[in-house]
Amino acid sequence: MVDNLTKVFGTQRAVDQLSFTVEPGSVTGFLGPNGAGKTTTLRMLLGLVRPTSGVATINGQTYESLSHPLQTVGAALEASSFHPAHTGRQHLRIYCAAAGLPARRADEMLDLVGLTDAAKKKTKGYSMGMRQRLGLAGTLLGDPRVLILDEPANGLDPEGIRWLRGFFRHLAGEGRTVLVSSHQLAEVQEVADRAVILNRGKLVRAGTLDELSAGSATAVVRGPNLGPLQQALAGAGMSGTAEADGSLRVHADELNRIGHLAFVNNVELYELSLERFDLEQLFFTLTEGEHRGANLDAPGMVHGGPPRGPMLPPSGQNQQNPQNQPYGSVQR
Structure with missing residues (x-):
């Protein structure tokens, strides 16, 4: 949950009294043009940037207060933070050791994201798409209920994007909270249940896609x-x-x-x-067409909210796995 979150850098108000929540069992697209405040918000949520005022919580707690953060929230803000001399398996096993998780989780998550054949390959030889999948594997090591992903589709080919779409639906079907910052608006419309749209640090629209599309046909x-x-x-x-x-x-x-x-x-x-409803058209209408066609990777943020008890998968949300790409149960 984000409550009146504000961040000021000098004379620039990057995030301005931002408030919203992201629901469990759903995929929420987090959208905004360059400089909208998305990345700054995500960093405040993860304790990497201190808010000027307001609060960002995950399940009612700030990130710094979480006793087992990797088991609570999985976050991937970029796909390039890998030691070039480490293999994919070594990279994940280091995270397992740091979090007190069994080493077998590394191989389980590599299999989950389709990287088993590349497990012994050094990450410096990974393509951008492979790096994105390895980043996803890292977010899932602790079996978290909340996922925060910044531009996860960057570098993926059409087959990879199709796989990612099904993967998100799979995670949401397990009752997880998935927040996805993305500039690929058409893809967000395909996979998201909800959208949060920022402009100039302020919230301009939030709701389910059905709510956002009301009266637009x-x-x-x-x-x-x-x-x-x-x-x-x-x-x-x-x-x-x-x-x-x-x-x-x-x-x-x-x-x-x-x-x-x-x-x-x-x-x-x-x-x-x-x-039919066009999320891209709505986006440019709400943001005054700023940076049309530009890469929309600026400040952003995610959910939490008070604990709600068991999260049950909503019926009918678990899509079939396209192209026989692996993703089984994330749970341990």
């Missing part, structure tokens, strides 16, 4: 003469806007009603389709 209508239909729509309380290309956009998702009005008014149609 638009019907696209094309035909040789749409004037009578536009009048009929207005009479039915449905607003329609004529576009320069001759099409009509109707702010409603009731295609059956629109089709019926066209039929009873003898209006010929070439097209009647529905444009």
